[in-house]
Amino acid sequence: xxxxxxxxxxxxxxxxxxxxxxxxxxxxxxxxxxxxxxxxxxxxxxxxxxxxxxxxxxxxxxxxxxxxxxxxxxxxxxxxxxxxxxxxxxxxxxxxxxxxxxxxxxxxxxxxxxxxxxxxxxxxxxxxxxxxxxxxxxxxxxxxxxxxxxxxxxxxxxxxxxxxxxxxxxxxxxxxxxxxxxxxxxxxxxxxxxxxxxxxxxxxxxxxxxxxxxxxxxxxxxxxxxxxxxxxxxxxxxxxxxxxxxxxxxxxxxxxxxxxxxxxxxxxxxxxxxxxxxxxxxxxxxxxxxxxxxxxxx
Amino acid sequence: xxxxxxxxxxxxxxxxxxxxxxxxxxxxxxxxxxxxxxxxxxxxxxxxxxxxxxxxxxxxxxxxxxxxxxxxxxxxxxxxxxxxxxxxxxxxxxxxxxxxxxxxxxxxxxxxxxxxxxxxxxxxxxxxxxxxxxxxxxxxxxxxxxxxxxxxxxxxxxxxxxxxxxxxxxxxxxxxxxxxxxxxxxxxxxxxxxxxxxxxxxxxxxxxxxxxxxxxxxxxxxxxxxxxxxxxxxxxxxxxxxxxxxxxxxxxxxxxxxxxxxxxxxxxxxxxxxxxxxxxxxxxxxxxxxxxxxxxxxxxxxxxxxxxx
Numbered sequence: 001x002x003x004x005x006x007x008x009x010x011x012x013x014x015x016x017x018x019x020x021x022x023x024x025x026x027x028x029x030x031x032x033x034x035x036x037x038x039x040x041x042x043x044x045x046x047x048x049x050x051x052x053x054x055x056x057x058x059x060x061x062x063x064x065x066x067x068x069x070x071x072x073x074x075x076x077x078x079x080x081x082x083x084x085x086x087x088x089x090x091x092x093x094x095x096x097x098x099x100x101x102x103x104x105x106x107x108x109x110x111x112x113x114x115x116x117x118x119x120x121x122x123x124x125x126x127x128x129x130x131x132x133x134x135x136x137x138x139x140x141x142x143x144x145x146x147x148x149x150x151x152x153x154x155x156x157x158x159x160x161x162x163x164x165x166x167x168x169x170x171x172x173x174x175x176x177x178x179x180x181x182x183x184x185x186x187x188x189x190x191x192x193x194x195x196x197x198x199x200x201x202x203x204x205x206x207x208x209x210x211x212x213x214x215x216x217x218x219x220x221x222x223x224x225x226x227x228x229x230x231x232x233x234x235x236x237x238x239x240x241x242x243x244x245x246x247x248x249x250x251x252x253x254x255x256x257x258x259x260x261x262x263x264x265x266x267x268x269x270x271x272x273x274x275x276x277x278x279x280x281x282x283x284x285x286x287x288x289x290x291x292x293x294x295x296x297x298x
Numbered sequence: 299x300x301x302x303x304x305x306x307x308x309x310x311x312x313x314x315x316x317x318x319x320x321x322x323x324x325x326x327x328x329x330x331x332x333x334x335x336x337x338x339x340x341x342x343x344x345x346x347x348x349x350x351x352x353x354x355x356x357x358x359x360x361x362x363x364x365x366x367x368x369x370x371x372x373x374x375x376x377x378x379x380x381x382x383x384x385x386x387x388x389x390x391x392x393x394x395x396x397x398x399x400x401x402x403x404x405x406x407x408x409x410x411x412x413x414x415x416x417x418x419x420x421x422x423x424x425x426x427x428x429x430x431x432x433x434x435x436x437x438x439x440x441x442x443x444x445x446x447x448x449x450x451x452x453x454x455x456x457x458x459x460x461x462x463x464x465x466x467x468x469x470x471x472x473x474x475x476x477x478x479x480x481x482x483x484x485x486x487x488x489x490x491x492x493x494x495x496x497x498x499x500x501x502x503x504x505x506x507x508x509x510x511x512x513x514x515x516x517x518x519x520x521x522x523x524x525x526x527x528x529x530x531x532x533x534x535x536x537x538x539x540x541x542x543x544x545x546x547x548x549x550x551x552x553x554x555x556x557x558x559x560x561x562x563x564x565x566x567x568x569x570x571x572x573x574x575x576x577x578x579x580x581x582x583x584x585x586x587x588x589x590x591x592x593x594x595x596x597x598x599x600x601x602x603x604x605x606x607x
Contacts, residue, residue, distance in 0.1 A: 017406030082328025111531025173314035175321030203434025
């Protein structure tokens with residue numbers, strides 16, 4: 001074989017490999033949507049789940065997922081913004097900052113199961129929150145913080161230093177420069193990161209099994225007082241999310257239509273993930289256009 | 299009098315300084331919270347996990363090499379039966395196999411995207427990889443359960459649950475991570491390396507194989523180790539397809555278990571403070587330590603790669 005022929009063969013192989021990956025994704029998406037969407041009816045989306053009989057819905061689980069997502073983002077967005085700003089703007093270049101960066105990197109590489117068990121031990125048992133939305137939200141925050149912080153830091157670092165110098169030249173303090181010049185300029189990147197982080201949180205289950213719990217007590221959707229025990233907003237009730245529900249009915253559930261329910265739930269989960277993905281792209285680009293007037297993000 | 303006023307206003311902190319201090323303290327506080335969380339994770343998991351060895355006096359070596367996991371009972375000598383070897387073998391088995399299968403695909407896709415057709419790569423493959431990252435692990439587990447397990451059962455016999463099914467599922471799960479990190483590694487190779495090789499008359503494949511891949515070896519290995527770290531810690535998707543039998547796996551299609559699968563199944567069924575619970579926390583400690591080891595390996599490789607330049 002001549003080198004030229006090898007070149008042809010290798011190129012073909014590379015095309016095949018890339019094609020294979022695309023086929024895998026297409027198969028995954030189509031499989032989930034085709035096997036799941038027929039089960040998705042209004043009754044399925046809003047109905048109560050059943051523990052024995054067929055025909056259960058996922059209404060409460062879906063609500064729990066969304067509520068947990070909002071709660072954990074409420075905690076993690078300010079924290080990661082602050083931490084990212086500190087690392088990008090204030091942290092001096094020394095061993096301590098390196099150590100901090102390493103620790104955040106280690107936190108991001110921890111398996112989500114370990115984060116969940118830590119949450120179980122500290123939030124559920126030591127802080128006596130039990131299996132509750134609150135301890136679930138805190139565990140998800142721990143799980144999500146390192147990646148959000150990293151994203152915020154990267155987005156801030158990508159802002160050109162002349163923008164900061166312009167701020168200082170106008171007599172602004174560093175804090176004012178950060179809040180009025182740097183953060184707005186980095187906002188498209190930060191927003192994209194936050195939405196993608198939200199997608200990750202929405203599908204996470206391992207960290208929630210022992211923090212938010214695996215049961216979903218009936219809710220009274222007419223009473224929104226957070227202190228009422230069956231109120232949907234009560235942060236101290238146990239709450240099975242959609243992802244946990246899929247895991248549970250597949251691994252220890254006994255309902256006869258487990259595969260249908262999990263196919264439907266997977267389809268909904270995937271639709272939300274796609275939604276988050278496109279939203280991240282759309283809003284990031286839109287904000288970028290709005291802020292800079294450029295048409296494409298570079 | 300006037301001088302005093304000026305003096306006072308000069309010595310007093312200005313509004314901007316106060317602002318500055320406020321911002322620094324506020325953001326520093328956020329960092330402090332994150333650091334506290336990291337330290338707390340290590341402290342709590344370690345204190346629980348080490349109790350097996352210090353409080354219940356289990357021999358560390360026996361824990362790592364024992365093959366019988368039955369924490370509630372004791373063997374003939376009266377030692378508790380907490381042998382974690384089946385889970386350790388299971389975890390490393392799926393991790394290494396998934397990495398071995400995923401690496402050629404990841405390198406192939408990355409080379410395609412950086413060297414062959416960056417345009418198609420950016421327009422088609424990049425979004426595909428991002429979507430693959432976004433699919434939740436329970437969905438991978440569900441597909442594994444309803445597609446991969448029956449496929450393995452039909453093709454290779456057995457129940458279909460086992461290390462092989464776990465490998466297939468993990469392969470798809472770590473593929474996007476390894477691919478995107480490999481892309482970064484390939485992009486870091488300076489363009490003049492390629493130009494020099496092409497100018498010498500090398501074909502595109504020769505350039506890729508003899509120059510680009512050689513120059514980015516350390517980056518590619520880093521990507522693979524990172525993917526392995528991911529695979530090692532993945533819990534639910536693996537738990538759903540591996541069969542959850544606490545036996546030393548004899549082949550790839552017999553039911554096995556991993557550290558993560560035992561943890562997800564067992565933690566709810568044991569009472570805090572008992573030996574069987576502590577033994578589970580020891581497994582969690584093992585899961586906590588392994589990412590650190592993978593991290594160290596990555597650092598070592600990165601350092602070596604940097605010295606070659």
